[in-house]
Amino acid sequence: MGFDKFGRKSFTAVTKTAKFVDLLGEGKIEGTVCKKCGAKFFPPRADCSACLSNEMDWFAMPNKGKLETFTTAYYAPFGFEADPPYTMGVVDFGDGLKLFARLTKGIKPEDVSVGMNVTINPLKYDDGQISFEITKA
Ligand SMILES: [Zn+2]
Numbered sequence: 001m002g003f004d005k006f007g008r009k010s011f012t013a014v015t016k017t018a019k020f021v022d023l024l025g026e027g028k029i030e031g032t033v034c035k036k037c038g039a040k041f042f043p044p045r046a047d048c049s050a051c052l053s054n055e056m057d058w059f060a061m062p063n064k065g066k067l068e069t070f071t072t073a074y075y076a077p078f079g080f081e082a083d084p085p086y087t088m089g090v091v092d093f094g095d096g097l098k099l100f101a102r103l104t105k106g107i108k109p110e111d112v113s114v115g116m117n118v119t120i121n122p123l124k125y126d127d128g129q130i131s132f133e134i135t136k137a
Pocket residue numbers: 034035036037038039048049050051052053
């Protein structure tokens with residue numbers, strides 16, 4: 001499986017971090033950690049931007065974070081016209097790990113607040129595509 005199975009539109013199918021999509025299909029949300037300096041990356045990177053090493057390992061993302069900021073989209077770009085309204089946010093997991101993703105449709109925009117406890121979960125669309133979303137912790 002490659003990135004052609006990830007998300008809704010136009011992702012590159014071949015990357016050195018395609019295992020991310022396999023893991024996601026198994027219900028695991030993992031980033032990469034540098035074996036040399038310990039820097040962590042999500043979305044996963046194949047090369048460390050801190051020390052330039054390409055010796056990376058996988059680690060499970062923390063399951064508890066806080067919503068740092070968010071916005072609700074009422075208009076969407078081409079290919080996503082059926083989606084609005086939807087809310088996107090940045091989750092701070094501590095340790096320098098932050099993630100940008102959509103919030104689950106199950107959380108109404110008026111119920112979203114900065115600082116709320118959240119987590120991330122794999123998401124499977126009806127057409128077989130997979131991604132991840134922010135949910136309440
Ligand atoms: Zn490194």
